[in-house]
Amino acid sequence: MSGDGFSRGEITAIVGFVALAAVIGIGSYRAGVNVAHETGGGAIVTAAAGDTTVNGQTLYASSCGGCHGAQAQGGVGPSLAESAAWSGPDFNAAVLHGQAPGGRVLAPVMPRFAETGLNGEEATPERIEAIHTYVKGLQ
Template sequence: MSEISNSNERGFSGREIAAAVIFVVLAAVIAYTSYYTGIGMSGGAGAGDMTAAVAQAPVNGESLYASNCAGCHGAGAVGGIGPALLETAAWSPAEFGQAVLHGQAPGGRTLAPVMPRFAESGFGGETATDEQVEAIHSYVKSLQ
């Protein structure tokens, strides 16, 4: 058998080995700092107390009216199963809130039992807020 020799074989040069070592070291440093920066931002060990800020979407009176009121009072608050709401535009915010939340119109008049008491039922399954009631009132006033 003859001995096989390959004259094209060569080893890595010192420069190539140094470049590979530098690459591995830099990759390790980047990985290490990225990992610990991520822990610090996510609330892990040694991190400060950080919470994400969630912006509250503005309350949309038209949308609330459409989903909670229009079925009875009509799309333009002109009436339907329930009465027209155009006169409520002249009510104070407190009067409008009493009617929507508790079924009490100005002058102590109790609204029909079919009128939801939104203080109990809420809007969309969530507790009704003053901001939502004010947004609906503003929308109804805009229909004038």
């Protein structure tokens, strides 16, 4: 075959890799959702404006645990031990925009929760703070 395209074997390998990545991603997401349903309790942070409470453990399990592990130990995504020590604004920037301290851009597979929301709802400062508080409590 000429050097102008991919061989049939290369295309098969690429398709296989993409399928495997999709299966791992979906499985990790479902594992996080299952943890959220199994663990109803956890760090509860009272929202600043009103009576509502935000459950950091449930939010973490449904939005983060599938990739970062049930105890933030890492999995598809890295361990969150380092990010537990980040300031609130640094943690917010990472969660909302994929921007780590020092200007480092997080991997493209890290959702930009400012766009996607958390657990189907807006990624408010109170919700992100609840997740950060929960992650800090795991360390």
